[in-house]
Amino acid sequence: MTLKNFNFNVHNTENYSRAGVIETHRGNINTPAFMPVGTQATVKGVFIDDLIKTGSEIILSNTYHLMIRPGVERIINAGGLHKFMNCKLPILTDSGGFQVMSLSKLNKIDIEKGAIFQSHVDGKTFVLSPEESIKIQKGLNSDIVMVMDECPKKSNDYDKIKKSMELSSYWARRSKDSFGKDPLKGLFGIVQGGLFKDLRIESLNNLQNIDFSGYAIGGLAVGESQSEMFKVLDDIKDHLPKDKPRYLMGVGTPSDILGAVKRGIDMFDCVLPTRSGRTGLAFTWYGRIQIRNSKYKNDYSPLDLNISKFDLNKYSKSYLNHLLNTNEMLASMIITLNNINFYQELMSEIRKNIKKGTFDQFHDKYINLL
Numbered sequence: 001m002t003l004k005n006f007n008f009n010v011h012n013t014e015n016y017s018r019a020g021v022i023e024t025h026r027g028n029i030n031t032p033a034f035m036p037v038g039t040q041a042t043v044k045g046v047f048i049d050d051l052i053k054t055g056s057e058i059i060l061s062n063t064y065h066l067m068i069r070p071g072v073e074r075i076i077n078a079g080g081l082h083k084f085m086n087c088k089l090p091i092l093t094d095s096g097g098f099q100v101m102s103l104s105k106l107n108k109i110d111i112e113k114g115a116i117f118q119s120h121v122d123g124k125t126f127v128l129s130p131e132e133s134i135k136i137q138k139g140l141n142s143d144i145v146m147v148m149d150e151c152p153k154k155s156n157d158y159d160k161i162k163k164s165m166e167l168s169s170y171w172a173r174r175s176k177d178s179f180g181k182d183p184l185k186g187l188f189g190i191v192q193g194g195l196f197k198d199l200r201i202e203s204l205n206n207l208q209n210i211d212f213s214g215y216a217i218g219g220l221a222v223g224e225s226q227s228e229m230f231k232v233l234d235d236i237k238d239h240l241p242k243d244k245p246r247y248l249m250g251v252g253t254p255s256d257i258l259g260a261v262k263r264g265i266d267m268f269d270c271v272l273p274t275r276s277g278r279t280g281l282a283f284t285w286y287g288r289i290q291i292r293n294s295k296y297k298n299d300y301s302p303l304d305l306n307i308s309k310f311d312l313n314k315y316s317k318s319y320l321n322h323l324l325n326t327n328e329m330l331a332s333m334i335i336t337l338n339n340i341n342f343y344q345e346l347m348s349e350i351r352k353n354i355k356k357g358t359f360d361q362f363h364d365k366y367i368n369l370l
Contacts, residue, residue, distance in 0.1 A: 005023075005025070005184060006022075006023065006143075006183060006185055006186040006213055007023040009023075011355075012354050012355045013354070014357050014358075014360065016262060017264065017350075018032075019031065019032070019355055020245075022266075024090045024184075025143075025184050026082075026089065026090045027057060029057045029058045030347075030351060031245065031266040032261050032350050033057060033266065033267050034056075034269070034346075035056075035059055035060040035268065035269040036056055036060070036274065037059070037060050037062075037269055037270065038059045038060065038085070038087075039061065039065050040062075040069070041061060041066060041084060043274060044336065045274065045329070045332050045337075046274070046333070046337055046340065048088075052088075053309065053310070054309070054341040054344045055344035055348060056340065056344055058092060058143075058144075059087065059089055059091055060093070061081060061142075062093065062094050062096065063095055063128075063133055064094075064096035064128075066081075066136075067126065067136055068119050068124075068126070072136050072139050075139070075140055081093075081141055090143040091143055092142065092144035092269075093137045093140055093142040093145060093146065094146050095137070095147060095148045095190075096115075096133055096148070097133075097148055097151045113129060114130060114133075114171075128148070129148070129174075130147065130171040130172075130178060131178040134178040135178070138179075138182075144185065144187075144213075145179065145185055145186065145188070146187075146190060146216065147171065147176070147188065148171045148172075148174075148175050149171060149190040150167050150192070151192070151222070152192075152194065152219065153222055154223040156195075158199075161192075161194035161196060162193075162196075165193045165199050165202065168190065168192045172189050172190070176189075176210050176211075176212070186214055187214075188247060189207035189212040189215055190207075190215075190216045190218040191204045191215060191217050191218060195224065195228055195231070197235040197236075201239055204240065214244050214245040214247060214267075215246055216246075216247040216249050216267075217233070217246070218249045220232060221249065221270075226259070229252075229260075233248070233259075233260060233263040233265065237263050240264060246264060246265050246266045247266065247267035247268070250269065250270060251268055251269075252268065253272060254346055255367055255370055257346065257347075257350075258350070258362075258366060258367050258370070259367065261350055261363075262359070272339075273339035273340050274336050274339065274340065277336030277339045277340075279292075280324045280331065281335070281339075282303050282304075282335050283338070283342040283370070284303055284306075285304060285370075291303075291317055291324055291335065294321075296320075297318060298318055299321075300316040300318050301317060302315065302317070303315070304342070307338065307341060307345070309341055310337060310341070312337065320334060320335065346370070350362070
């Protein structure tokens with residue numbers, strides 16, 4: 001049987017918003033798409049089969065975490081990440097650059113060697129070069145591979161951000177050379193440049209000269225305001241290639257997603273729906289609900305009457321409030337599943353409205369509610 005090559009097509013547009021399909025040999029991904037985060041080879045608290053039932057068509061996992069625990073060789077010996085975690089969905093793996101910046105101790109950047117850092121788990125020293133990152137992701141057998149980049153913290157220091165952007169462009173070239181040709185997989189470049197329009201455009205031009213399967217916007221979700229993030233997207237939206245998927249890394253809230261889709265973004269990932277589920281914050285079509293609050297002690301209504309999947313409506317706010325305040329894990333599982341399901345319903349409604357030409361009205365209705 002001939003396997004399907006990685007491909008992307010846009011089928012509907014409304015101004016800058018787009019609805020399309022990413023084709024992979026493991027299945028199609030309807031865009032705009034939200035990718036639940038399975039950092040440690042699991043989406044915390046959710047069975048894969050339930051994840052699929054929410055409408056999730058792709059998940060994200062992470063090179064940094066998997067190279068530290070359980071180690072790449074163990075996953076290779078299992079037959080790759082999909083077999084290791086029993087996941088039939090396509091998987092995108094991040095290169096590890098963001099985690100090197102945010103989690104590791106005593107990290108050092110060497111232009112040629114890559115990132116030299118100590119594990120946040122046991123202090124062991126690792127060296128992650130562009131070539132090693134690609135080798136690891138190929139060992140994991142990811143369907144979408146990300147180039148190695150440097151993700152700087154938010155800064156107004158132009159020279160610092162420019163130097164970092166140039167390093168990321170250099171590493172992107174090395175990542176592409178190391179990746180070679182594999183028509184079954186996608187390789188995405190990552191646009192850097194902080195909040196500076198000229199650096200973002202320069203970074204994007206550098207990446208387009210190398211030529212990638214898709215283009216991610218990195219270096220956001222690092223402390224900037226929503227308006228700053230939207231400005232970066234406005235700065236580059238006319239420069240992004242129309243025939244390649246666009247991925248906004250680490251974003252975000254439902255409001256962030258609505259605003260980014262309006263500016264032409266196709267793919268998203270964020271830990272928010274799962275992390276919030278573990279703290280008792282539920283996403284609903286009526287807005288966010290913090291179930292721990294005492295006002296829900298005697299509220300016997302369900303989380304969201306609009307959601308019928310998984311019989312989630314048979315659990316009352318009062319019951320969930322009790323579970324949370326007695327530290328029962330079932331509460332986290334229920335609310336996490338609710339949140340992922342809500343995010344996928346949101347993406348489905350976004351796609352439907354783009355196809356109908358009514359996305360702008362949908363955006364305006366929910367941008368300040370969700």
